[in-house]
Amino acid sequence: MxxxxxxxxxxxxxxxxxxxxxxxxxxxxxxxxxxxxxxxxxxxxxxxxxxxxxxxxxxxxxxxxxxxxxxxxxxxxxxxxxxxxxxxxxxxxxxxxxxxxxxxxxxxxxxxxxxxxxxxxxxxxxxxxxxxxxxxxxxxxxxxxxxxxxxxxxxYCDVYAADRVVEQIDPEAYDFAVKRIMESDLTDLRYLYRFGEYVSENELKTAEYLNSLPQETIDKMADTYTEGFRVGFINTGKDLSKKSVVNIRYVLGFERVVRKAIQNFEKMGLKPTIYRAASSVITRPRLGKNGFYGGIPNKQYDYDHKDDLGLVLDKQFMERKLEVMRTVLEKNKELAGSFAGPAVMEVFGEKPFAPVTKPEAVTFSKKQEELLLIMNSRAGQITNQYIKGEERSFTIISWPLPEIGNNYPEIFDEVIRINTLDANVYEKVQQTLIDALDQGEYVRIFGKGANKTDLKVSLCRLKNPEKETIFENCVADVNIPVGEVFTSPMLEGTEGVLYVSKVYLNELQYRDLEIHFKEGKTTEYTCSNFESEEENKKYICDNIMHNHESLPLGEFAIGTNTTAYMAAKKYDIADKLPILIAEKMGPHFAVGDTCYSWAEDNVVYNPNGKEIIAKENSVSACRKENPEQAYFQCHTDITIPYEELGKISVFTCEGKEIVLIENGRFTLPGTEILNEPLDK
The missing domain is CATH 1.20.120 (Four Helix Bundle (Hemerythrin (Met), subunit A))
Structure with missing residues (x-):
């Protein structure tokens, strides 16, 4: 037919x-x-x-x-x-x-x-x-x-939207990409053109470079990626043996690494699903790509059509799409229950993109923006009902593209080193920071020079300091590379100004980004990307706030990976690094959901055996009664680089100040080793 x-x-x-x-x-x-x-x-x-x-x-x-x-x-x-x-x-x-x-x-x-x-x-x-x-x-x-x-x-929601759900959880339903990765002759670069994606110099040169590497290097890259996924289950107390499916997301050119990763996952009892990034207005996300994809021929084209859903989005369409999603998950609930989560390989190094906002493009009405928030929230709830947050995990790792510059092979080798740093060394140093932070009532962060940051972050209170901790000691499991301690701050008492002179978030540039907080929630914001203040606010509202009127401060973290920071300075690539690495290169602050969204009730321990108790805030605490108000389906990290950092201090209930970082250098005894890359 x-x-x-x-x-x-x-x-x-x-x-x-x-x-x-x-x-x-x-x-x-x-x-x-x-x-x-x-x-x-x-x-x-x-x-x-x-x-x-x-x-x-x-x-x-x-x-x-x-x-x-x-x-x-x-x-x-x-x-x-x-x-x-x-x-x-x-x-x-x-x-x-x-x-x-x-x-x-x-x-x-x-x-x-x-x-x-x-x-x-x-x-x-x-x-x-x-x-x-x-x-x-x-x-x-x-x-x-x-x-x-x-x-x-x-x-056709029951075709496109239904297929998208099944593609994620059922390895037998869609094996197009897996077959090409496992069966192609990867030394013959013609295979790249058989995916039906745009193949740029980045994809060609990446595959060519990977073909020049010995198998042991490929194995090291893949092992870091898959082991991070496995250890993520262990560190959060989740049972990987109950799972049988992992979703791999990557960019063309890395097939040698993905092939080895598939073999590694199969040894863990996990079969891969690898689906193409969606192209239909019915299924594609507003920003970014979710799945496998090739080169992006024109980012402005993608940006121009990010709101095409505005042609159809109303309450009836929302209910239709959500019902399709629920029906498919109910029909495949056993498969959904066996889904372990996504394993993501990101790339970076492309020329930074500053979009042009075109009045001719389709845009959402105010009512549609509200509907989109509701739809995303309810979709998250439906997903969590069948693919439970407290039972799934993830991992993310990033690799550079040839476009990053003439030193691409050197930079690639440096990133391999960064992604495989000794977690044991960082675990001890970061525990020293956490021991100081656990004494605190709040933390003060000040910028330096033109940086206007002046922020007070309120911390959760410990009832049993011998067995409890506020900060997670992140040692390169789900979030590679190693190098941060983070917490979900208390909203009450958190206030001030966050400022960054230049930052790239989801591949979009922001200049002089300034966000104000009161009681832990955003109150106003601006940047200097456009001539008019209205355009600046709209840009932030669309792409950081995701059209929410206000967002809570979902995470406060201190990045410790000074090795990555100095590599960025050495090769002049700080403006091209993904947030995954950039967030490890200074203190960062996430607006939106906490790091523990949908899994707040899981018991999580640091390597020293202490239970992490700061996993929610007063907004996410209402998740059981009103999940639509508890979650925002976004989490955007904003990092202050060390050179713009004046001081970070912990203040105890007794008023004692413990200085952690001053003038971009770690000053707390026991953390001096982090200054060695800065000295070099």
Whole structure:
């Protein structure tokens, strides 16, 4: 039936490229999109031919460039995928919608490589229905077109949204990526083009460099990653033996490491799921990518379409999507219960991205922003019902990309060293810091020079200091590399100003970021990215606050990895480091949920045997009665680099001051070893 529907739509799309039944400028748009869909058919047609199997790397590169031509930066200014151009050419009322439609159909690139022809048929039928509307009326109303798109998204929730849930928890349901990783000849770089992702110089050179490394180095990288996942279960008192599935998320080019990681996980009794980062408005997250993906051809393109869900989001759609999610998890509750969590490999080193906000792009209304918060919160609750937070874990590790600079091999080797530092050394030093912090009533943090930070962080009170502790001693398990002590601060009594001159959060740059706190919650914020204060506040509201009116301070931590800090200075890459490493390079503060969200009731111990008691705050404490108010589904770390740090002191109930760091150097006796990389 799918095949029959496919060829019926194909026949109609071929005619669209030749006929003139729609008035200009719309006919040109439809011809262009139809030609793209025919290129997708060309790939489908050649998937099983021997000629395709023998295609040269140059031919595969040419094919990929044709598929991504429209969104590459050099062509984007005159692309219908660009809402600014689409509005200019197609009009204010219809341009943004038609740009979003084209973006939705561009998901076919991944679908055709996965041979998900039902997805392609669904998109073709949507395209034809919209085209028919333009044939019936010279200029259809935006409302009538949005209605068609709405019912497409609603009707096919039980395909796209349902498949996304199953792909995460069932290794047998979707093995496209696993097969390519395990069965491909990884020395023949043509394999990269067979994933259906954009392959940039980063992916090619990464795979090439990894191929030059001895197997023992690959093993070391993979072992650090998988062992962190295993130890995460041990350190949090969770039973890994009850689990059978792990979700691997990574970027193309690292297949040699992932192949070894799959083998390691299988020895733990875990089968991998590896799904593609979502491309449909029904399933893709607002920011970032979740799954496996290749090079990002144009980050501005992704940013322009981050709110395309605004075309369909209302209460009815929200309830529909949540019901699909709940139904699928209930049907697969045994699989969901065996899901151990995600193991994530991040990358860094790309040129920092500062987005341009385009008024032509689809945006959420205020009501939709509120609905999105509710939907994400309820989705989190449903997930936690079947994949319990107190039973799952995760791990994250980061590796540099060739784009980081000419010293890429040296930087890569340095990152391997950073990711595999001796946890035993750090455990002892960090315990010294924790022993001092455990005496405190609050901590004061001051910036230095132009840094305006002046923040008082209130600490949880210990009832039994012999057996309890406030801070977790993070020694490179779930959160690699080693190098921080962290806590969930008390909100009451926490106040002041957090300031950073320049920071990158989720690949977005912020200049002169300033956030004010009162009773542990954000009250106001600004930055200097844009000329108008309104744009600055909107930028932070969208991307740090995630459209919440206020967020609590979910985490206070002190990073101790001065080795990483000095590597960043040596190679001048501080602006390119991921938060995963950057957060270990100074004190950091997270707005949003605590580090223990959905798992506050788990009993967790530090390596010295003391129980960590600071796992919640007065907001998350209401989780049992009102989980929608307890969790925010976000956690954004903001780090003050050592050079902007004036002083961090602990103040005891008796008023005694214990200085931990002064002028960017550790001053507490027993922590001097952390200054050695700074001296070098």
């Amino acid at each position: 799918v095949e029959e529907r496919y060829y019926l739509t194909l026949e109609r799309i071929m005619k669209i490229t030749e006929e003139n039944t729609v008035k200009e400028p719309y006919q040109s748009y439809f011809r262009h999109v139809a030609e793209f869909l025919l290129r997708i058919h060309d790939i489908k047609d050649s998937r099983h031919t021997s000629a395709r199997a023998s295609m040269t790397k140059e031919r595969l590169e040419e094919e990929m460039q044709m598929l991504y031509y429209d969104v590459l930066p050099q062509n984007y200014e005159t692309s219908y995928a660009n809402p600014e151009y689409a509005v200019r050419e197609l009009g204010e009322e219809l341009g943004a919608f038609l740009s979003a439609l084209y973006t939705e159909l561009r998901g076919d690139i991944g679908y055709v490589y996965e041979e998900r022809y039902d997805y392609i048929v669904i998109g073709n039928e949507l395209f034809i229905e919209i085209y028919n509307k333009f044939e019936e009326e010279e200029t259809p109303s935006p409302e009538s077109l949005k209605e068609i798109f709405y019912w497409y998204a609603s009707d």
